[in-house]
Amino acid sequence: MSAARFAVTSDVLSLDALTKSVMTHHAGPVGAVTSFLGLVRAENLGRVVSYLDYEAYEPLAVKGFSRIADEISELWPGASIGVHHRVGRVDIGQASIAIVATSAHRADAFAACRYAIERVKQIAPIWKHEHFDGGDVWIEGATAEPDDEGARLEARKRACT
Amino acid sequence: MHVTVRLFARLKDIAGAPELERDVPADATLADVWALLAHDFPAMAPYRGSVSGARNAEYSRMDAVIADGDEIAFLPPVSGG
Numbered sequence: 001m002s003a004a005r006f007a008v009t010s011d012v013l014s015l016d017a018l019t020k021s022v023m024t025h026h027a028g029p030v031g032a033v034t035s036f037l038g039l040v041r042a043e044n045l046g047r048v049v050s051y052l053d054y055e056a057y058e059p060l061a062v063k064g065f066s067r068i069a070d071e072i073s074e075l076w077p078g079a080s081i082g083v084h085h086r087v088g089r090v091d092i093g094q095a096s097i098a099i100v101a102t103s104a105h106r107a108d109a110f111a112a113c114r115y116a117i118e119r120v121k122q123i124a125p126i127w128k129h130e131h132f133d134g135g136d137v138w139i140e141g142a143t144a145e146p147d148d149e150g151a152r153l154e155a156r157k158r159a160c161t
Numbered sequence: 162m163h164v165t166v167r168l169f170a171r172l173k174d175i176a177g178a179p180e181l182e183r184d185v186p187a188d189a190t191l192a193d194v195w196a197l198l199a200h201d202f203p204a205m206a207p208y209r210g211s212v213s214g215a216r217n218a219e220y221s222r223m224d225a226v227i228a229d230g231d232e233i234a235f236l237p238p239v240s241g242g
Contacts, residue, residue, distance in 0.1 A: 126241030
């Protein structure tokens, strides 16, 4: 059985497993596969980061990934994606998120992959707890409003430039 | 009515618990539940403009009316990826 296309997990992420799962789901010809791995950086805003501890509202995060996939199907018909996100402690250099996009041609696969990471950052109910040299802090980014058209347009713009 | 409230990240730290139980009047909205919490935990009040809500693990507007037994969640600004 292949891995789920959308998942929140404390396991180390595998692009191979995610790619297999997206390929299994994909209907129609595949001519391009793109992927994105987000890694934990050793530095953030001048702080020396020790590690990140991720928290998620798991059922809604998985639904959020699925919703982003639906948006992508509308924007780039024939493109499919998969998203796996870590929770718990993630050390420097490890992947916190893996995204795979498939489509018939490369342009849509690149665009879908970029759009997916922008949308995850906008709406997925996931939080980074940064542990750095001297303390710890919850990182707060975007207010999660999936129906905010402005945010969707911004993500689309970034995906297509 | 009785609801369960899920809290995450900084909101969880402020409340000192990931989950709370609250009794609310009939026809209460998510915003009403939020007002209760902001009253109990004044440090949450500054999040009023940036918090978003979920009802039974679905994204929800803050003006949505809730039902007895619902699981309400309040999401501080997200930072996944």
